[in-house]
Structure formats: C-alpha cells, structure tokens
Amino acid sequence: xxxxxxxxxxxxxxxxxxxxxxxxxxxxxxxxxxxxxxxxxxxxxxxxxxxxxxxxxxxxxxxxxxxxxxxxxxxxxxxxxxxxxxxxxxxxxxxxxxxxxxxxxxxxxxxxxxxx
Numbered sequence: 001x002x003x004x005x006x007x008x009x010x011x012x013x014x015x016x017x018x019x020x021x022x023x024x025x026x027x028x029x030x031x032x033x034x035x036x037x038x039x040x041x042x043x044x045x046x047x048x049x050x051x052x053x054x055x056x057x058x059x060x061x062x063x064x065x066x067x068x069x070x071x072x073x074x075x076x077x078x079x080x081x082x083x084x085x086x087x088x089x090x091x092x093x094x095x096x097x098x099x100x101x102x103x104x105x106x107x108x109x110x111x112x113x114x115x116x
Contacts, residue, residue, distance in 0.1 A: 017036065020036070030056075031047065032047050048067045056094065083101070084099055085099075
C-alpha cells in the first residue's frame with residue numbers, strides 16, 4: 001500500500017477565504033464566487049492548476065491546497081482529518097461523491113486508491 005500524507009491544515013483565515021472565494025459545481029469543479037485579488041480567475045470561472053502529480057490545486061493566502069481537499073471541506077463542512085482518495089482513480093474528478101477519506105473507505109470499494 002502507498003504511503004499517504006495527511007492534508008495540510010489551513011488556518012482559520014484560509015478556511016474563511018476558501019468559503020468566500022469558491023463554490024462547488026455538480027461535477028466537483030471549484031468555481032470562483034468572489035475575487036479577493038486581481039490575480040484570481042474571474043467570477044464564474046473554474047479554479048485550479050494541474051500539478052505534476054495530476055491533481056488540481058489553488059493558492060490561498062500564500063499556500064497551495066489541493067482542490068479535492070477544498071471540495072471535501074466545502075461539501076462536508078470540515079477539513080479532512082485523514083488522507084483523501086478518489087474512488088474512480090481519476091485525480092481531476094473532484095465530484096463530492098468521488099472524494100472519500102481513507103478512514104471512510106468501504107471494504108468492498110473496487111476503486112483504486114489514488115492519493116494526494
């Protein structure tokens with residue numbers, strides 16, 4: 001089994017900025033709902049930059065966070081305490097039903113675990 005890394009814990013100010021800046025579309029994309037600074041995409045645009053490991057990430061107050069962690073936070077109301085994986089093994093599919101914490105992984109989940 002692969003070694004998983006616990007998600008970076010954002011500050012309270014970063015969590016508030018995430019709530020203010022982004023909404024989640026039905027297919028799991030982060031959509032900009034408010035621009036705090038001019039370098040952000042326009043309101044209504046999709047947010048996220050594809051990283052070398054295949055995940056999407058965004059910068060929030062000087063730190064990079066993976067979009068699937070933010071989607072988990074915005075849809076569940078709490079930051080993930082454990083590593084998060086994509087059920088269907090597609091690192092860019094951040095739909096809420098595809099993002100699951102390792103501790104909540106069903107025993108019979110046929111999806112390949114792809115992590116952070």
